[in-house]
Amino acid sequence: MVGKKHLTSLSRCLGFILLLIISLSLNGCSSQKEEVFSIGISQIIENPVLDLAREGFIDALKEKGYEDGKNIKIDTQFAQGDIALTTTIAQNFVSQKKDLIFAISTPSAQSAFQSTKEIPILFTAVTDPVSAGLVKNLDSPEGNITGTTDLVPVDKQLELGKKIFPNVKKVGIPYNTSEVNSQVQVELAKEAAEKQGLEIVDIPVTNSSEIEPALRAKAQEIDLLFLPSDNLIASSMSIITKVALDNKVGTIGVDEPMVKNGALACEGLDYYKLGYETGLMAVDIMNGKEIKDISVFRPKDTQLTINQNIANKLGINIPKEILEEAIIVEGEK
Numbered sequence: 001m002v003g004k005k006h007l008t009s010l011s012r013c014l015g016f017i018l019l020l021i022i023s024l025s026l027n028g029c030s031s032q033k034e035e036v037f038s039i040g041i042s043q044i045i046e047n048p049v050l051d052l053a054r055e056g057f058i059d060a061l062k063e064k065g066y067e068d069g070k071n072i073k074i075d076t077q078f079a080q081g082d083i084a085l086t087t088t089i090a091q092n093f094v095s096q097k098k099d100l101i102f103a104i105s106t107p108s109a110q111s112a113f114q115s116t117k118e119i120p121i122l123f124t125a126v127t128d129p130v131s132a133g134l135v136k137n138l139d140s141p142e143g144n145i146t147g148t149t150d151l152v153p154v155d156k157q158l159e160l161g162k163k164i165f166p167n168v169k170k171v172g173i174p175y176n177t178s179e180v181n182s183q184v185q186v187e188l189a190k191e192a193a194e195k196q197g198l199e200i201v202d203i204p205v206t207n208s209s210e211i212e213p214a215l216r217a218k219a220q221e222i223d224l225l226f227l228p229s230d231n232l233i234a235s236s237m238s239i240i241t242k243v244a245l246d247n248k249v250g251t252i253g254v255d256e257p258m259v260k261n262g263a264l265a266c267e268g269l270d271y272y273k274l275g276y277e278t279g280l281m282a283v284d285i286m287n288g289k290e291i292k293d294i295s296v297f298r299p300k301d302t303q304l305t306i307n308q309n310i311a312n313k314l315g316i317n318i319p320k321e322i323l324e325e326a327i328i329v330e331g332e333k
Contacts, residue, residue: 037066037100037286040093041076042086042112044105047235048257053104053124053275060279066286081208081232083107083178090115100282103147104275105231106132106181113145120285123147124278125271127181127229129296138296146281148274148297150229152254154185155192156267156302161224161252162196163322164265172222172249174203174215174240176232185228211236212243219247227253227263237261245313259305260329264314265322267302274299303327 041057043050054076061072068074075098079085090111093101101121103109109123113134124147126132135141138149162168173189175182190200201222203214211232215225225244227233233240234257241262244251253263255271277297284294304326311318318326 037072038096038098039072039074039100039102039282040089040096040098041074041102042079042089042093042104042108043076044079044083044086044108044231045081045235046078047231048261049229049234049255049271050104050125050231052257052271053278056272056275056277057102057124057279057282058275060276061282064280064283066283079108081235083111086111087115094119100285102278102282106179107231109134109145109147110180113143117144119144120291121145121147122278122281122285124274125150125229127151128184131184132180135296138298141291141294141296144291146291146294146296148278148281148299150269150271150274151184151298152229152267152269152302154188154226154228155196157226157252157254158189158192158196158198160265160267160304160322161226161250162198164316164318165224165250168198168223170199170201170222171224171226172201172203172215172218173226173228174205174211174233175228175230177204177206179230179232182228182230182233185230189226189228205232208232208236208239212239215240215243216247219243219249222249225249225251227251227258229254234258237263241310245310248314250314250316251310256303256305256327256329259307262310263307264310265304265306265318265326267304269299269302305329 066072077089086108094116101112101119103112103123104125106126109126112121121144126149129135134145173186175186193200203218205211205214251263253259253266255268259266281294306318306326307329
């Protein structure tokens, strides 16, 4: 017969084991609850255009039931225009084992893609993903990266400029030589300009301090400015607008934020919608869809936008047929 002392000891031992099992089970449940899908957002610089794309991305996630701090975790990092810093951001995301990287801009996407071939990467505000070395096939991405492109029809921008300024001959294009997307647009502009009887005047810059002197040096040579989708240019609208108005030169941008911030007009894209589309891609990935099955999204619709205040300052009358189709921005930016 087993003594009472032995039974008591056995009961205590079994009780301890039971408590240990329960404790481990609870810890396991707790760990599972803490494991949420982690997204790293890398944005080259804070400006109205890229901020809209980021907002659209986050809103798409939220509308589909994924909210930061609840069932997903979003870590947003800005490179403040420093391309080298985009590499550091991407490498940190890789070491932190993010589940997804959302790269806003060509440099951010290139750095992310160079840093990992395993973590899914989505991009937006990338003008030419093929020239940037991100994908070879827009319809069937073969690696770990896809997203949305912001290539606008450059020929339509130049046509708009000619409609507003019928006597235009020379078009100046300020652009950042470090951004592949900008170089692509300059080449497209030259091709379109040749067909339209226009001459392109290159205004290359490498940083914001070069923009004003470069523009002033060319201001007397040009009849119009075309502002490409370029992060440095988009972040320097106040300088560009000042020089343009000082010299009575019209500016054609590529998106509504540019027009709101001082460009005269654009036939542009909605960056909020671009970000939103990319957010829907993220939802698909979280639900198990593979990158190779997600084609690069290419927007087709553009929106004509006019800054009436800038038109008044230039002393020009926008043709009625253009005004009837346009969103009119009245306020000074």
